[in-house]
Amino acid sequence: MAITGILRVGLIQFRVLDFEQSLVHYRDRIGLNEVGKIDEDRIMLKGYDEFDHHSVVLRRADRPGLDFIAFKADSREKVQDVLRRTREEFGYTIEELNDQPGYGTIYLVNVSTGHKVGVYSDVALAEKTPMIHNPHIWDEQPRGFGATHFDHALLYGPNAAETVRWFTDVMGLAITEELQNAERTGNICTWLSASTRGHDVAVLEFPEPGKLHHVSFHLQTWDDVGRAADIMARYGITIDAGPMRHGITRGQTIYFFDPSGNRNETFAGGYEFFPDNPRRYWDAERAGEGVFYYNKALNSTFLSVYS
């Protein structure tokens, strides 16, 4: 296979304050399908165009924020290789997670930024996958924004360079773009891809550990981004920024908030990345343009609001 090892970010669990409003938000507006409950405090969702059992878990808690993100490996061997090298080369602690329906063991690595980053290879197909035999483009007309899948997350935390090195050296992700610090001694933020996406994950150097800047859901076109903005405006979803384009990744995007205070993103466009592409890099003083390509300045919430 030409795509091997770590295939994609495939699962995210984060915290919400309330289920009723969260379901309106994630199911009816963003358009994810409700898969079911794990227990009283966890609901599973997935994009209509995803094959795996589920890709998003909302956990009810008293504050928002990330529990973990996890990556799909193409084999148990790859998982074992990641675990071995993680222990040997990084010494990170690893937890086993065995209670996600449809999933085999998910190994959660405690990386230097204070996040839990999982790796797994065994996951059942969803009950309702995209069609396979004489398939229609979708089985039921998508709801709300019509998000196809969980796409990526941006993580904030300390010692980002080390976590990035773990992603590249152990996980085998490629750096697609980097925002270099003013001194050119390292990166403010680094974008990493397991496949041809502009990124599966990005990591920003930040004093507080384990923070989530945003969870992103994929839309198909700029037209879908505009329709999503209309739905947000109509139903009172707070828009943080956009519709706009990122200079970095070229994504067409809106940042907005879920009812619990987690930042979400809709993401379309972007280029097709290959590992033989030269790495794109940005100067610190062009950060505004990198993130807010049209307005060319970071807004006040970009670094101050996270969960």
Added chain:
Amino acid sequence: MAITGILRVGLIQFRVLDFEQSLVHYRDRIGLNEVGKIDEDRIMLKGYDEFDHHSVVLRRADRPGLDFIAFKADSREKVQDVLRRTREEFGYTIEELNDQPGYGTIYLVNVSTGHKVGVYSDVALAEKTPMIHNPHIWDEQPRGFGATHFDHALLYGPNAAETVRWFTDVMGLAITEELQNAERTGNICTWLSASTRGHDVAVLEFPEPGKLHHVSFHLQTWDDVGRAADIMARYGITIDAGPMRHGITRGQTIYFFDPSGNRNETFAGGYEFFPDNPRRYWDAERAGEGVFYYNKALNSTFLSVYS
């Protein structure tokens, strides 16, 4: 790296009857950039969003048709591995091609369908690549349809099953979709991907060897497909079918002809393929819907016109 081995179809050389009209077509309408001449009879072109030296060669000849397509490998080792296994397992003859500017040796394999399929690892960056340092989404506003890159080709020839097996077993491509014959003893057509594309190449069982059904260029959205159709209509480009969607690959598409009689395609949309996705398959009697998702019937030229 998560994407390894064969990365993508990266180069195609085909024949045109005339340069003047062909340049109007490929450069001014489709929007490829002219890279330069190899010799009196060959012109190099590339999409504005491609990094490699060139991706399309038009060779002046007295009849249209395909010279070869070629795939980029991530290493010389992968190329050697392909060559060794090709000789050992398939016994195909292999030619060396050393006169493509910017390219190291391209090894052309004579596969069972009568096509020459190349593999190479060494290619220089284009003089004008996409921007890398504080990059804009493009350096100059794209022309014509604004095609980003050469995307894929559909090949017609005999013994397609064997060529498909060579693509999967030796080249490492994945089958994304297949159109099964009525007897379910094999495929009428098979779609193969090196990465997350719906396909880099498709192979259709056909009595005549070495035929080209179409060369496809990538557009970004359905809106771009519509704009391309307007340009075709305005400038007298003959449309074969579309704008429409394929059921197979979900691509949004127009089939049209270059001034020499080669079928072209503009292609947008489609899904993001992963090698752990179940293979999609189509019944022979649903072929119409697979190719012409909206009209649900093959048009009369689909099997009868090729180059």
Added chain:
Amino acid sequence: MAITGILRVGLIQFRVLDFEQSLVHYRDRIGLNEVGKIDEDRIMLKGYDEFDHHSVVLRRADRPGLDFIAFKADSREKVQDVLRRTREEFGYTIEELNDQPGYGTIYLVNVSTGHKVGVYSDVALAEKTPMIHNPHIWDEQPRGFGATHFDHALLYGPNAAETVRWFTDVMGLAITEELQNAERTGNICTWLSASTRGHDVAVLEFPEPGKLHHVSFHLQTWDDVGRAADIMARYGITIDAGPMRHGITRGQTIYFFDPSGNRNETFAGGYEFFPDNPRRYWDAERAGEGVFYYNKALNSTFLSVYS
């Protein structure tokens, strides 16, 4: 007021064979809102972006086809003026229709092509109009294709030139485009507008009286046209032609059939017409391009299938 007299085509009543399938088609797919029943055999519908009580009536009957279309006048004086001049200058019979809920009297004129064309000035606002006070762009996210309103119809019948003259001289519509016959002695088809639309109605010379070629519903963009095509393909709606563009009116369009055999159209794009614009005209031999701008040839059903 700058727009005076006849404002727009505002109401159409046509026949369907069955209500259940028709409602799935017109309400769930095209996205019209169900307003209610007039009686056992008539259902009222309207586009979500229309203010008037209803704009479409489906009448249950044993064969498809048109009952009438009707135009909104800005005053009773205009209606009376139309009626007087119709009697005096054309001698057409006029019927009064008084049973459309929300509507005052609709006067149906029996024009030369064998159609009933109504005129009225009094109509109540719908119970659910577009929002007016701090309005959102829509109150509920549109369903299906998201059609905004009934847009126009194409009528087939004899003595078209006379009906066209009635539309211009008595009703005050402007001819926006004409397809001239080969002898240049008259028009094969004429497009007429009451406002800035490319047309509210078109009239094609045809031996059979009172025929309906298509009823058209307005979409906002080419992207909406593509989404409509996807929905048609998914739910088995028969597409006659498109997605495509008309040369005449520049509309972006799909012709398709309702379950009873009436041809529908989705229509987006087109230009903004003003009465001081020169009249656009087409030669008979360019009719193919005028209707099917991309394929440049009328399909076999264009003149042979109607209701």
Added chain:
Amino acid sequence: MAITGILRVGLIQFRVLDFEQSLVHYRDRIGLNEVGKIDEDRIMLKGYDEFDHHSVVLRRADRPGLDFIAFKADSREKVQDVLRRTREEFGYTIEELNDQPGYGTIYLVNVSTGHKVGVYSDVALAEKTPMIHNPHIWDEQPRGFGATHFDHALLYGPNAAETVRWFTDVMGLAITEELQNAERTGNICTWLSASTRGHDVAVLEFPEPGKLHHVSFHLQTWDDVGRAADIMARYGITIDAGPMRHGITRGQTIYFFDPSGNRNETFAGGYEFFPDNPRRYWDAERAGEGVFYYNKALNSTFLSVYS
């Protein structure tokens, strides 16, 4: 004719500091066609989809700002009627302008807000109009944003209510929307239409007379708005706000600045207005949402930056 009297805003003359940069901006980026020079200090432009001789005049001066806007009437009688009633009912002074190539006399009325608002009926067709005989949708592929026509302007000045009354009572425009002041004693801003557009002109109550908030050019879709934003970002055009949607008029828009400091707008979408539609109205405290539908708050420049 159903559209009578004042047809549309058809001409605007405003000041720029420099021709070279202004032509790059208005011709190459916005995509207007250069019609020619009136004299050393005035250049004529028009949208590719406009029939009249020209619609935009850039006058070289030492500060930006509006010279005049002017409306096309369908007859000299309408012009005379406007002039007579202006003198009798409003007592405004009227100037004659006779040096615009292709135009007959333009009568400039000095309205209460301190603007010159012209009216004219005689104007020659442009040398290069949209095609009329077997027309293509455009003759040459549009440049830059592909703006079709000058669409509307927003005027800032004192005694806005009186100017609005002149527009409705004398000119015959319809009020489409109004933003009422907090005391509900009048409007902060009023939107006026001569035809089915959401507005040809809007007037905002403001202490300084004769000010221009923005000149707007029409694009066809949200997709065009996004492409325009990309071009602005690439070529360093300063974006004031957007891409976004207005709640008022539903327009899809970007506010940006020309090199001289005049605010421009690209405008797509919006509804089809008819004079029998109920008037939409907005509460003062919802002004943010009315203008910036997505972000729901006026930005700091909206009231403070004008020319």
